[in-house]
Amino acid sequence: MHVVAEPIQRLIDALSQLPGIGPKSASRLAFYLLRAPGEQVQELSAAIGELKASIVYCGRCQNLSVTDPCAICADATRDASLICVVEEPLDVVAIERTGAFRGYYHVLHGVINPVEGIGPDDLRIAALLARQKAAPATEILIATNPTMEGEATAMYLARLLRPDGVRVTRLARGLPVGGDLEYADEVTLSRALEGRREL
Amino acid sequence: MHVVAEPIQRLIDALSQLPGIGPKSASRLAFYLLRAPGEQVQELSAAIGELKASIVYCGRCQNLSVTDPCAICADATRDASLICVVEEPLDVVAIERTGAFRGYYHVLHGVINPVEGIGPDDLRIAALLARQKAAPATEILIATNPTMEGEATAMYLARLLRPDGVRVTRLARGLPVGGDLEYADEVTLSRALEGRREL
Numbered sequence: 058m059h060v061v062a063e064p065i066q067r068l069i070d071a072l073s074q075l076p077g078i079g080p081k082s083a084s085r086l087a088f089y090l091l092r093a094p095g096e097q098v099q100e101l102s103a104a105i106g107e108l109k110a111s112i113v114y115c116g117r118c119q120n121l122s123v124t125d126p127c128a129i130c131a132d133a134t135r136d137a138s139l140i141c142v143v144e145e146p147l148d149v150v151a152i153e154r155t156g157a158f159r160g161y162y163h164v165l166h167g168v169i170n171p172v173e174g175i176g177p178d179d180l181r182i183a184a185l186l187a188r189q190k191a192a193p194a195t196e197i198l199i200a201t202n203p204t205m206e207g208e209a210t211a212m213y214l215a216r217l218l219r220p221d222g223v224r225v226t227r228l229a230r231g232l233p234v235g236g237d238l239e240y241a242d243e244v245t246l247s248r249a250l251e252g253r254r255e256l
Numbered sequence: 257m258h259v260v261a262e263p264i265q266r267l268i269d270a271l272s273q274l275p276g277i278g279p280k281s282a283s284r285l286a287f288y289l290l291r292a293p294g295e296q297v298q299e300l301s302a303a304i305g306e307l308k309a310s311i312v313y314c315g316r317c318q319n320l321s322v323t324d325p326c327a328i329c330a331d332a333t334r335d336a337s338l339i340c341v342v343e344e345p346l347d348v349v350a351i352e353r354t355g356a357f358r359g360y361y362h363v364l365h366g367v368i369n370p371v372e373g374i375g376p377d378d379l380r381i382a383a384l385l386a387r388q389k390a391a392p393a394t395e396i397l398i399a400t401n402p403t404m405e406g407e408a409t410a411m412y413l414a415r416l417l418r419p420d421g422v423r424v425t426r427l428a429r430g431l432p433v434g435g436d437l438e439y440a441d442e443v444t445l446s447r448a449l450e451g452r453r454e455l
Contacts, residue, residue, distance in 0.1 A: 061349055062322045064310050068303040074296065076288055081439070082276065084346055089275050090307055091320060097273065098304060104267040106301035108289055111263050121290060123261045147283055150260055240280070 065091065117188060119164045119181040121146050129153075129162060136160045138195040142185065142214065144168050144202060147239045152200065157247045160198070163188070168206040169213055177213060186217065196224040198253055202238045203228075226253040264290065316387060318363045318380040320345050328352075328361060335359045337394040341384065341413065343367055343401060346438045351399065356446045359397070362387070367405040368412055376412060385416065395423040397452055401437045402427075425452040 061069065065087050072083035090098050114120070115127035122128070129135070129149070139160030143149055149162050165180040189197070199214055201207035215225045228238075229252030241249070260268065264286050271282035289297050313319070314326035321327070328334065328348070338359030342348055348361050364379040388396070398413055400406035414424045427437075428451030440448070 061345075062311055062320055062326075064303070064307050064322065065320065068307055071296075071300040071303040075285055075300075077281065077284070084349070084438075085276070086274055087307070088344065088346055090304060091311065095308060097270075098308065101270040101274075102301050102305035104263070104270040105289060105297060105304065108263050108267055108286070108297065109294060112261055112290065121261055121264065123263065127261075145287065146260075147287055150283070239283075 118162045119166065119184055120149055120162060121164075137192065139198065140185075140189070140194045140196075141198045141200050143200050143238075144207065144210075145239070148200065151239050151241065151246060152250070155243050155247045155250060157250045160194075160196075165201070165210070168201055168204075168210040170206045180210075182214070182217070185214075189218065189221065189223065193221070194223060196226060198226045198228070200228050200238065202236070204235060224255065226255055228253050317361045318365065318383055319348055319361060320363075336391065338397065339384075339388070339393045339395075340397045340399050342399050342437070343406065343409075344438070347399065347401075350438050350440065350445060351449070354442050354446045354449060356449045359393075359395075364400070364409070367400055367403075367409040369405045379409075381413070381416070384413075388417065388420065388422065392420070393422060395425060397425045397427070399427050399437065401435070403434060403436075423454065425454055427452050 061084075068087045068090070069080065069083045072078055072086050073080050075083075078086070090101070111123050112121050113123070113125050115122045115125050115130055117126050117130040120127050120129070124131070136159045139158075140163050141152060141158060141160055142163045142165060143152070144165055144167060146164055149164065152158050152162075163181070163185045165182065165185075167175055167180050169175060169177055169180065197214075197218055199211040201210050211227055218225050228249040238246075260283075267286045267289070268279065268282045271277055271285050272279050274282075277285070289300070310322050311320050312322070312324050314321045314324050314329055316325045316329040319326050319328070323330070335358045339362050340351060340357060340359055341362045341364060342351070343364055343366060345363055348363065351357050351361075362380070362384050364381065364384075366374055366379050368374060368376055368379070396413075396417055398410040400409050410426055417424050427448040437445075
């Protein structure tokens with residue numbers, strides 16, 4: 058079995074730990090990189106190595122950014138009366154891509170998931186409440202995924218936020234239930250944004 | 257569209273260039289790495305960065321290795337009368353995994369493919385001929401993939417090698433035509449090795 062040279066095996070092992078990459082895909086990638094131009098390989102190595110160094114959390118929306126506040130929070134032309142709460146940074150990307158949303162965001166970095174031991178205190182909920190208290194939005198759109206955990210988190214947030222009189226909305230049921238927001242196409246996501254309803 | 261922080265976008269771009277990884281998978285991997293333990297991320301970065309530095313071609317079988325000759329060529333207990341010719345280093349791994357082969361290997365690093373402009377001179381064929389001249393094997397098993405290019409390369413090699421009296425064989429047709437040797441299961445590949453036939 059020890060027919061693969063150690064540096065190649067080491068890379069295969071490291072790649073195999075990534076989600077969605079099995080040992081065979083890892084082998085393919087390793088041998089692809091062996092043959093790829095040195096420049097491309099070094100760029101990939103550097104991009105991975107330097108990834109975390111310059112990334113911070115935006116103190117306002119909690120999104121990952123190189124600046125604090127992030128580019129979106131620093132954009133004063135957006136609609137401050139509307140905050141869209143999402144699970145992950147990639148969800149911000151998906152919604153921005155539609156061009157149908159001009160408010161600000163709040164990234165929870167997860168959902169309430171008792172099975173995996175993730176409670177409200179593990180999410181950026183306190184920051185959302187503090188933010189809403191300091192500069193109240195008139196509507197908070199909870200765009201967590203239409204999964205069981207996403208719905209439960211939305212209900213939890215609605216119960217926390219509604220007493221202060223803010224309108225709490227949810228993305229329209231245009232998204233397939235059990236699906237993943239991040240993979241929705243632009244049209245479906247645009248329609249879901251337009252048709253958002255009171256929670 | 258510029259809602260992803262630059263270091264993250266840079267990594268997404270670098271990952272997107274890998275075969276089989278589209279922009280969505282690249283995003284998922286990038287955000288996974290952002291959250292992964294720093295140790296794991298640095299190990300992956302280092303494994304990629306240091307990949308090429310210590311890898312050489314074995315002067316005998318042309319396989320990638322940290323030593324020259326490689327571990328297989330240096331193993332004197334193997335059967336020197338039999339050489340198995342494969343397209344890629346991963347094919348050596350696949351055949352070794354069967355435990356059904358005790359000869360030596362020769363890695364071509366590709367196949368003849370006129371469409372992509374790959375001719376015999378682009379492969380490690382001269383090294384195979386020189387090696388066979390210096391220490392003749394009695395059988396050369398050409399285990400290129402059962403694809404059009406693999407078959408053409410096998411025919412080409414057979415025509416070159418047979419005049420010297422060596423027995424030229426091919427893996428048995430147990431492999432699905434158009435398939436990829438690297439993905440064959442051990443049993444199929446073992447059977448194909450046992451039933452190899454004269455070319």
